[in-house]
Amino acid sequence: MKLRRACLLLTLLFTSGCDGVQNALNPAGPQAGRIAGLSWFMLITMSAIYIIVVGALLFALYRSRRREPNLEVHDHQLARVVVVAVGATATFLVALFVLDLMTNRALNALERDDVFTIELTGRQWWWDIAYGDTTSGVYFRTANELHIPVGRTIRLRLASSDVIHSFWVPNLHGKRDLFPDHPSEIFLRADTAGVYRGQCAEFCGQQHANMALLVVAQEQAEFRSWFAQQQQPAAVPTDSLLLAGQRVFEQASCALCHTIRGTTARGTVAPDLTHFASRRELGAGVARNTKGHLGGWVLNPHALKPHVYMPATPLGPEQLEALLAYLESLR
Amino acid sequence: MSTEHETVTTVPAPAVTAEELAELDRTWRSRRGLWAFLTTVDHKTIGRRYVLTALFFFGLAGINAALIRLQLIQPENPRFGPESFSQLFTIHGLTMMFLFAVPIMTGLGIYFVPLMIGTRNVAFPRLNALGYWVYAAGGIMLWVSYAVGAGPDTGWFSYVPLALSNFAPGKNVDVYAQMVTFTEISALITAVELIVTAFKQRAPGMSLNRIPLFVWSQIVTGFMILFAMSTIATATTLMLAMDRLVSTRFFDSGAGGDSLLWQHLFWFFGHPEVYIIFLPATGMVSTMLPAFTRRPVFGYPAVVLSIIAIAFVSFGLWVHHMFATTVPEVGASFFTAASMLIAIPNGVQIFCWIATIWSGRPRFHTPMLFIIGFIILFVMGGLTGVMIASVPFDLQVHDTYFIVAHFHYVLVGGSVFPLFGALYYWFPKMTGRMLSERLGKVNFWLFFIGVNVTFFPMHILGFLGMPRRVYTYPADIGWTGLNILSSAGAALIALSVLVFIINAAITLSGPRNAPADPWEADTLEWMLPSPPAPYAFARIPVVEGRSALWDRTDDAPEVVGLRTDEREILTTTAISARPDHKTIQPGPAISPFLAACSITLLLITLLFTPKAVLIAAPFLLISFALWGWPSKPQGRRLEEKS
Numbered sequence: 001m002k003l004r005r006a007c008l009l010l011t012l013l014f015t016s017g018c019d020g021v022q023n024a025l026n027p028a029g030p031q032a033g034r035i036a037g038l039s040w041f042m043l044i045t046m047s048a049i050y051i052i053v054v055g056a057l058l059f060a061l062y063r064s065r066r067r068e069p070n071l072e073v074h075d076h077q078l079a080r081v082v083v084v085a086v087g088a089t090a091t092f093l094v095a096l097f098v099l100d101l102m103t104n105r106a107l108n109a110l111e112r113d114d115v116f117t118i119e120l121t122g123r124q125w126w127w128d129i130a131y132g133d134t135t136s137g138v139y140f141r142t143a144n145e146l147h148i149p150v151g152r153t154i155r156l157r158l159a160s161s162d163v164i165h166s167f168w169v170p171n172l173h174g175k176r177d178l179f180p181d182h183p184s185e186i187f188l189r190a191d192t193a194g195v196y197r198g199q200c201a202e203f204c205g206q207q208h209a210n211m212a213l214l215v216v217a218q219e220q221a222e223f224r225s226w227f228a229q230q231q232q233p234a235a236v237p238t239d240s241l242l243l244a245g246q247r248v249f250e251q252a253s254c255a256l257c258h259t260i261r262g263t264t265a266r267g268t269v270a271p272d273l274t275h276f277a278s279r280r281e282l283g284a285g286v287a288r289n290t291k292g293h294l295g296g297w298v299l300n301p302h303a304l305k306p307h308v309y310m311p312a313t314p315l316g317p318e319q320l321e322a323l324l325a326y327l328e329s330l331r
Numbered sequence: 332m333s334t335e336h337e338t339v340t341t342v343p344a345p346a347v348t349a350e351e352l353a354e355l356d357r358t359w360r361s362r363r364g365l366w367a368f369l370t371t372v373d374h375k376t377i378g379r380r381y382v383l384t385a386l387f388f389f390g391l392a393g394i395n396a397a398l399i400r401l402q403l404i405q406p407e408n409p410r411f412g413p414e415s416f417s418q419l420f421t422i423h424g425l426t427m428m429f430l431f432a433v434p435i436m437t438g439l440g441i442y443f444v445p446l447m448i449g450t451r452n453v454a455f456p457r458l459n460a461l462g463y464w465v466y467a468a469g470g471i472m473l474w475v476s477y478a479v480g481a482g483p484d485t486g487w488f489s490y491v492p493l494a495l496s497n498f499a500p501g502k503n504v505d506v507y508a509q510m511v512t513f514t515e516i517s518a519l520i521t522a523v524e525l526i527v528t529a530f531k532q533r534a535p536g537m538s539l540n541r542i543p544l545f546v547w548s549q550i551v552t553g554f555m556i557l558f559a560m561s562t563i564a565t566a567t568t569l570m571l572a573m574d575r576l577v578s579t580r581f582f583d584s585g586a587g588g589d590s591l592l593w594q595h596l597f598w599f600f601g602h603p604e605v606y607i608i609f610l611p612a613t614g615m616v617s618t619m620l621p622a623f624t625r626r627p628v629f630g631y632p633a634v635v636l637s638i639i640a641i642a643f644v645s646f647g648l649w650v651h652h653m654f655a656t657t658v659p660e661v662g663a664s665f666f667t668a669a670s671m672l673i674a675i676p677n678g679v680q681i682f683c684w685i686a687t688i689w690s691g692r693p694r695f696h697t698p699m700l701f702i703i704g705f706i707i708l709f710v711m712g713g714l715t716g717v718m719i720a721s722v723p724f725d726l727q728v729h730d731t732y733f734i735v736a737h738f739h740y741v742l743v744g745g746s747v748f749p750l751f752g753a754l755y756y757w758f759p760k761m762t763g764r765m766l767s768e769r770l771g772k773v774n775f776w777l778f779f780i781g782v783n784v785t786f787f788p789m790h791i792l793g794f795l796g797m798p799r800r801v802y803t804y805p806a807d808i809g810w811t812g813l814n815i816l817s818s819a820g821a822a823l824i825a826l827s828v829l830v831f832i833i834n835a836a837i838t839l840s841g842p843r844n845a846p847a848d849p850w851e852a853d854t855l856e857w858m859l860p861s862p863p864a865p866y867a868f869a870r871i872p873v874v875e876g877r878s879a880l881w882d883r884t885d886d887a888p889e890v891v892g893l894r895t896d897e898r899e900i901l902t903t904t905a906i907s908a909r910p911d912h913k914t915i916q917p918g919p920a921i922s923p924f925l926a927a928c929s930i931t932l933l934l935i936t937l938l939f940t941p942k943a944v945l946i947a948a949p950f951l952l953i954s955f956a957l958w959g960w961p962s963k964p965q966g967r968r969l970e971e972k973s
Binding site for chain 2: 022023025050053064082085093103162164168170177306
């Protein structure tokens with residue numbers, strides 16, 4: 001009874017977590033699905049082997065303690081058992097190796113005819129995301145929130161602008177490192193719409209813990225409208241408060257690092273903020289994107305995220321009010 | 332068997348006289364006082380220092396671990412900032428790997444290999460002293476840097492480019508590179524000592540097929556150190572330190588270098604490193620098991636061949652740390668195969684131990700409990716190790732807490748448990764006092780439960796997406812409960828170590844009353860009184876079987892003819908251990924200590940300037956000149972005096 005309850009608890013822990021948005025055993029795509037299948041297979045077979053080996057050890061201790069003379073064994077009998085055990089181990093390993101290769105093949109067997117390519121660049125400590133390409137004229141950048149269409153193969157071109165990072169969204173696929181000097185790529189597909197969380201998996205400095213990435217998997221139509229909307233430059237404000245906010249943005253240090261398309265702000269070392277208000281989180285996952293958090297972030301980002309390269313921006317209350325109103329309007 | 336012995340000079344010798352013993356004692360004893368402290372070359376003293384120093388660092392790194400668990404006990408914990416936390420996990424890893432695990436394993440080798448093979452000291456006594464001093468200096472340098480806030484903070488693996496000057500401008504990474512250099516020097520020295528001693532100084536009759544398994548594991552570990560440590564020496568001392576100090580560009584892709592090169596070099600060392608720590612532990616298990624099951628280890632040849640096979644294969648696994656990089660699939664599959672393959676020799680050892688217990692008569696003393704705990708924990712770690720050999724599975728759990736769980740089962744379960752068993756087992760031999768069995772059992776159970784409570788939940792955290800090396804995590808992500816559990820387990824481990832310290836303290840304040848052979852064991856060190864005399868063996872024994880003491884006959888021959896007024900030892904042939912020739916070993920000398928000081932001066936000034944080479948050169952020259960200066964043998968000096 002106790003055991004069953006423990007098993008149930010364990011299963012719950014494994015499968016649910018916090019509604020499972022960052023959970024390797026809660027797959028939302030074919031690859032995470034295959035790996036989860038392999039994981040369960042291995043967890044079960046390994047548990048069985050574990051029970052057998054530890055059981056043999058405990059039984060050996062138990063039986064030899066009783067010292068019944070008729071239980072005497074000779075080394076040649078033992079040798080036979082050991083040889084069989086080693087043979088069984090080897091056989092199991094070969095089978096596991098074959099299964100491993102098959103799974104690996106399956107991971108790389110995604111449809112490659114109609115691939116949607118996105119560029120993902122890791123930076124200390126946020127994700128720079130670029131859609132489209134410069135040749136077709138469709139090109140825009142966003143940050144920390146990766147939107148993908150459901151059911152279509154996605155090719156992520158991975159690079160880093162500084163140190164090594166690692167892309168990992170457990171509900172979709174395993175990891176792939178991002179190098180400054182070795183371009184890499186990963187193919188994946190989401191089959192279930194939803195928001196999945198990932199975070200950098202290679203230690204990348206002081207804010208490694210706060211380098212999260214949200215993947216928003218959307219149905220085709222929904223994705224298309226998001227895509228069309230993101231291509232647009234920021235709306236020109238009409239309201240005087242928003243205009244004042246835009247001026248603050250352009251004249252304070254913000255514009256040196258950030259871009260807002262449609263304005264004079266063209267910095268490229270920090271996240272593109274053209275549609276900033278449409279994102280769910282700020283600072284690569286340190287806080288939800290609310291006006292309160294945003295105000296705190298602008299005035300003193302180091303309180304939320306120590307070592308972040310963004311400097312504190314001292315602003316008066318009116319300037320801050322205008323700036324926040326403007327940023328909040330960038331949908 | 333008898334033909335082997337015919338070549339040995341083994342006349343029935345008259346019993347050792349008290350006069351002879353007194354002279355042996357005079358010749359081999361280290362004097363008291365500071366000068367003797369700095370000049371001793373006795374392997375027992377140096378081995379004991381290794382063990383004590385390593386245990387001290389184990390405590391320090393354990394405090395690191397406790398603080399890590401304190402930080403992760405709650406989400407968004409403000410207790411430690413990222414700078415402190417990065418140093419905590421880096422120093423924890425570095426100290427455990429370089430300052431605790433390797434030196435304590437080889438340090439016990441330095442102490443026990445000569446006693447187990449029947450000789451009076453290691454092959455190069457002064458070099459041995461140098462090895463210890465360099466190790467101690469490296470440890471002190473790391474911890475002093477840490478105390479002044481310049482502790483390494485890029486992880487024990489210190490991947491480039493994060494560890495290059497543009498991302499790590501402070502001295503932290505230089506301290507890392509130099510600390511590794513210190514311990515490399517020390518480890519390479521120890522490896523040479525162990526290999527040469529075990530191959531050339533075995534008592535007559537101890538042919539290759541009779542070498543105790545602990546000694547076998549030390550020989551194989553010695554060879555692994557030679558190859559693994561020279562790789563990391565190249566990577567840290569030459570390439571990383573020079574990239575940082577004199578702007579060579581080995582790892583800078585902008586100038587034709589390569590960031591992946593570091594990973595290959597590091598893991599080519601880093602994976603064998605795990606087995607450098609693990610193999611001596613298996614040797615301890617194989618050596619202790621006969622005493623507690625009343626029979627020799629089942630399948631001696633299979634166990635020896637397994638140790639050797641593990642050593643070879645362990646050099647072919649390193650890429651499994653790099654599956655998420657750009658390694659091509661076909662290439663990766665070779666490393667998957669090798670990583671699974673190594674489970675076979677490990678399995679052979681486990682099966683042999685279980686077979687030994689099966690056919691033996693177990694006695695449940697504390698060391699035996701640690702052996703049982705070792706098998707239960709290590710099999711778990713080994714099975715998860717097979718799982719992560721699989722590329723797809725590893726891509727999910729790589730760099731998550733699943734890996735943390737896996738390697739702590741392997742390293743704590745696989746190495747620290749046998750080590751604690753061995754400390755209980757050899758404590759009487761080293762100190763002349765028996766540790767309390769009752770406290771020992773408390774120690775074991777707290778440790779065993781603590782390890783499981785700490786590390787088992789981490790497997791689940793890995794699946795739930797918790798990456799390694801994060802100093803904070805969101806409250807709503809569902810990791811809190813398991814982290815609390817894990818931290819509670821860490822408290823149990825801390826408590827168990829405390830029990831061990833109390834046990835040792837109580838025992839050390841008690842009388843020296845341990846018998847020579849309290850466990851009725853079968854290896855040669857137990858024929859000596861506890862603790863052994865400075866010269867160890869009054870007469871070098873002739874070994875008559877694989878279980879040296881159990882197979883010993885009453886009229887067993889002994890070696891006669893070694894000088895008692897000189898530190899003379901017998902060397903034998905490498906394979907069949909036939910007497911080869913006699914060698915006079917050097918006595919105490921200050922030059923190893925001075926050489927260690929010069930090396931320390933060099934390495935520490937290298938943190939700041941490449942001119943260090945010029946600054947330290949005269950000191951190095953003087954100390955090594957002094958080292959090589961011809962001196963009169965001790966015996967002749969004594970003769971002249973009298």
